[in-house]
Amino acid sequence: MKIIGIADTTFARYDMGRSAEDELGRTGTGFRIIKYTVPGIKDLPVASLILFKRNADVVIACGMPGKKPVDKISAQIASTGLMEVQLKVEKHIIEVFVHEDEAENDTELSWLCDMRAREHAVNAYNILFFPEKLGENRGKGLRQGFEDVGSTMGDGKGSTIRH
Amino acid sequence: MKIIGIADTTFARYDMGRSAEDELGRTGTGFRIIKYTVPGIKDLPVASLILFKRNADVVIACGMPGKKPVDKISAQIASTGLMEVQLKVEKHIIEVFVHEDEAENDTELSWLCDMRAREHAVNAYNILFFPEKLGENRGKGLRQGFEDVGSTMGDGKGSTIRH
Amino acid sequence: MKIIGIADTTFARYDMGRSAEDELGRTGTGFRIIKYTVPGIKDLPVASLILFKRNADVVIACGMPGKKPVDKISAQIASTGLMEVQLKVEKHIIEVFVHEDEAENDTELSWLCDMRAREHAVNAYNILFFPEKLGENRGKGLRQGFEDVGSTMGDGKGSTIRH
């Protein structure tokens, strides 16, 4: 039985962890989920490390950087920390960050958070169970949330998941 | 008996550590506080590390980055260092930074420092004693100091603490 | 038998790993290739580390940073992680990044991805088998993809590979 960790924040304005959890349930079996909530994105790296100490095989780290320049710096620091944790434990952290200013309004923001969390949950699942599925999509211009861009050769457009 | 470390600076223009200490006293028991003061925010990471060496279970790191571009860079370096310490000791540092230009005047700055230190003190307390309380607020758009933003689903507005 | 790792992404819009693989086959023998695909560039460092754990002697890390400011930050974080992995394992990672805005259109972007991947594949091959070939070109203003700039002394112009 594999363990998938989900780390999230009270700062984020949408419960992306719930979307990820729901999508994982639709995607497959053979794993159980452990969760950990922290105040903000800069707390996610040590939270992820703690989840790995609790035997997580992969961690999905959900966060929502704010609109201000200081928030952009925080996102950079958080990502750098998530990188450091991955190299320390030699396991993947799938970063699910939705910047608050990526969406026009709260409705679109909710939709984007939900979709990105779901599509990255599938990525996390495949990394654990079917890494060859990622290999089949190399260079295909996939995106999580908004529509896939597709390859420069004109093929591969479309979304990873559809509901 | 848990140990909560508080690191702060002589550069800051408000004694945020005192606010944190006062709020911790109102919040619960089962811990004692150890403190450490340094000149500026870039000295906080090693100060925090020293507090962990003195057996702190969590550290609250209080600082006030100035208004100049060079101060913003210092804040980024300080945060990166605080990240590194957390990953080294595998424990949380709650960063309580108030940028001097977040407030319009000294009165608001005092208020913001006091409130943010208090709300983050509760976060530090919960991380140690009641981590599930953070889980209950995942995705709720909480803020420390200024009013909570709330979730994109329209729920969850309001402040963590009220006096 | 040496092992050359190729790490790439589903985010990229061109299969640079295939170009690298093809060029390696034209360049020489004495190696076998192992591949690993991840969602985005920030996942490449731990992917590269995993390839080294699977005994790679050098890794070619292919990625395509997008056009937005947040993508540029991601590229910086990814490169910093790739640096960290190299210093950890004491082996080279040849970074093959093509920024989406380096080309005018999809046709040029395809061409650039293909060329840069091929020229860097030769670099990776030479690092493993003929490091002295790199020494012969020191200070020659070589570029991967676009035309070589040449040395300030007026010599050394021309491309490493021609098809």
Place this chain on the structure above:
Amino acid sequence: MKIIGIADTTFARYDMGRSAEDELGRTGTGFRIIKYTVPGIKDLPVASLILFKRNADVVIACGMPGKKPVDKISAQIASTGLMEVQLKVEKHIIEVFVHEDEAENDTELSWLCDMRAREHAVNAYNILFFPEKLGENRGKGLRQGFEDVGSTMGDGKGSTIRH
């Protein structure tokens, strides 16, 4: 007998190490000074590490970043390195950086370098011998060089040292 290390550069336009050394002599006893000079600020981290290897208990790192954008980046890299050294040896480095563009002319620049080095020398001395003195000034808005800003509560203005 404690050991205070002073690291400085040939790039700087003022001998801040001499000011620090002089001020330490006026401040107290119980220590001896060891010095190390490098070309530029990016050489200060390893210089500081070497001073710690020679048993320094604290290091004062003096440097003067230039006016150009590239110099600002160098300062950031140098500070990041100084951070890393501190976390490695678990001891303080007091960074005495004066940016060349902080002063209007050479006379003011000399004055600023001298004052900042002296005030930070006192900080280094207190960290080693009287850490409680720093605690007495927490949140007081102290500055090194230019006049103290004071706390937002209206108290605490004035300079740490006066000649």
Place this chain on the structure above:
Amino acid sequence: MKIIGIADTTFARYDMGRSAEDELGRTGTGFRIIKYTVPGIKDLPVASLILFKRNADVVIACGMPGKKPVDKISAQIASTGLMEVQLKVEKHIIEVFVHEDEAENDTELSWLCDMRAREHAVNAYNILFFPEKLGENRGKGLRQGFEDVGSTMGDGKGSTIRH
């Protein structure tokens, strides 16, 4: 017999390593030189680490960051990596970076590369054999390549080497 490592790139448009090597020969004896060439500046850190593994006592790392914003980021990442290597091996890397846009034309660029490499070669030599010579020039406003700026006290102008 000391060992001086020289790492350089095929991206640079001038063979700075040759200038450094020539100047070292004019400066003194008691060392031998080992060299290592890589494609670009981001490959210099692991190259330097490999030179230290081959027993180098100091490394001179020569590179020429390009004019584009992405090149400036690469330079920052490269310098950060060089910093990390120094702290790992506890030895100096003298970074000889000439930004392509520091000079007006190829003639000046050649001159600047040659001069900076030569002056830094002397620095590397002195760090190994006569560290006190650097101490004599602390705070003197020395520059490598362009003319020394001199100290704010009006003394110390002039170049380290003259031909």
